[in-house]
Amino acid sequence: MTQRTLLRHLLAWVLGALAVVWLGFVAIGLRTGVHEADELTDGHLASTASLLLSQRGIEFVAARDASAPAEDLKRHDYQQSMSVVVWDHEGRVLSRVGDAPVPPFDTGEGFATLDLGQPSEPWRTFARWDSPEHRRRVMVMLAIDERDDLAWDIAGQVAEPGFWLLPVIALALGFAIRRGLRPLGQLSNDVARLDVRSGEALRADHRHEEFRAVVDSINALTVRYQAAMARERQLAGELAHELRTPLASIALHAQALDGALSDEDRRHAQARVAHDALRAGQVLQHLLTLARASHAELAEKAVAFDVVPMAARVLADHVQTAIDGRQELALSGSASLTVVGHELLLELALRNLVENALAHAPPDTLIELQVDEAGRWLQVINRTRHDGDAPDAAGVSRLGLGLGHRVVEKVVAIHGASFSEVARGRDERCYRITFGAAAA
Incomplete structure (x- = not known):
């Protein structure tokens, strides 16, 4: 057709x-x-x-x-x-x-x-x-x-x-319309030849004001596309680097399991394989989360929702993990905090913060999620409740790769919010998401 x-x-x-x-x-x-x-x-x-x-x-x-006059007497047609x-x-x-x-x-x-x-x-x-x-x-x-x-x-x-x-007149109008649409045809040809992957900008020599707005919009989309592709390439490189270490460790310990090992060494190798497999799975989970964030930024419509029920739901999903690690979870602060955005993405960001806190905090730690409606922020605090120094990082089983915070930063950027670490006491770590006017 x-x-x-x-x-x-x-x-x-x-x-x-x-x-x-x-x-x-x-x-x-x-x-x-x-x-x-x-x-x-x-x-x-x-x-x-x-x-x-x-x-x-x-x-x-x-x-x-x-009789009627003779025909030859008629001298006029009318x-x-x-x-x-x-x-x-x-x-x-x-x-x-x-x-x-x-x-x-x-x-x-x-x-x-x-x-x-x-x-x-x-x-x-x-x-x-x-x-x-x-x-x-x-x-x-x-x-x-x-x-x-x-x-x-x-x-x-x-x-x-x-x-x-x-x-x-029809021919004249046809010629005039065809001639008048020639600039639009030229713009259409320029757009068809445009290669956004190469970063090429659409030429801006179109004289008509209506076309300038179209050209500027297309060039702005091209710039955004290039920036998004650059971020994705950078993230893909980091993910590949992070995946390389656990995959190499899995392969090394899997080969070691085929050799002659003592029972203790075999259990240690098996635990290491399981640990590295979880680490690789977490990297892939972060990759999927970022992909969903990119899709939502372009396709989903922002809606108003209350953050407090979402926070309670996230904590409820991690109760068993906290019990297994001998940690406590708590929710405090304002009874409600309404923001405009994508609830699914903010829930993913909050889950990353809670999971990161559970993975990094030692036993006997209170992980508290606080909400402040007046300040329009929510934060996750790790509070170690024992005397003495906090355990060294090497003594804690950590699966965090630093990518969880990248997920949070990208999600809050989509919502016009900010993400930062707040200085607290010696035994506390605090990460806060602050919603500005764009998310109100």
Whole structure:
């Protein structure tokens, strides 16, 4: 199926509208032509009657039948075959010229349409007395068919130029529209040749203001696309680097399991394989999370929602993990905090913070999620509740790769918020998400 073009669409509508308007003008022209021809004929009848009555010095001959004038006496295309009847005041026919039947005598004056002859035919007539004394009455007659022929001939002459001009105007309009759409065609070709992967910008030499807005929008999208691709390439490189270490460790310990190992070394190798497998799985999970964030930023519509129920749900999902690690979870602060954004993405970011806290905190640690409606922030605090120094990082089983915070940073950036670490006491770590006006 051939795709419709804008040129054909515009031509169809413009020429269709032109044809409708033109036909309307032609119809009005035909109607006006017929009306004016009728008026012209009536005026001719009245003029002929006045001319005959004004000839005072000419005596009317006795009544006689006069044949129609010879064809060679007609010298003009619009010459009409009129008939004239003259009566005296008693109704006697004094003179008769033309082939019209003699109409019945009456004393009326003016225009009339009479059916005369056998079979009857319509005639247009005009009657008039010569003076107030009513000595002579003149009637001038013309066949309706002849009058209509003249009317339609005049109307046709009026309307005919319109039918000849319509194709010419259609061709001129088609050329003008095609020429006027040439800049749009050039812009379309430039967009079709544009390679956003190479970072090439659309040329900005289009003179029309409407096209400048389109060019600027396309170039802005190209810049955003390049920036997004750069971020994704950087992240992919970091993920590949992070995956390389656990995968190499898994392969090394898997080979060691095939050798002669003591029971303790075998258990250690198996635990290391399981640990590295979890680490690789976490890297892949972060990759999927970032992919979902990119999709949501472009496709999903932001809505208003309450952060507190979401925070409670996240903590509830991690209760068993906290019990297994001999840690505690708590939710405190404001009863509600409404923001506008993507609830799923913020939940993913909050889960990353909670999971990171559970993975890094030693036993006997309170992990508290605090909400402040006035300050429009929520934060996750790790508070170690024992005397002495906090355990060294090497002594804690950590699966965090630093990628969890990258997920959080990307999600909060989508929502116009900020993510930062807040300075706390020696045994506390605090990470806060602050919502600004854009997320309110």
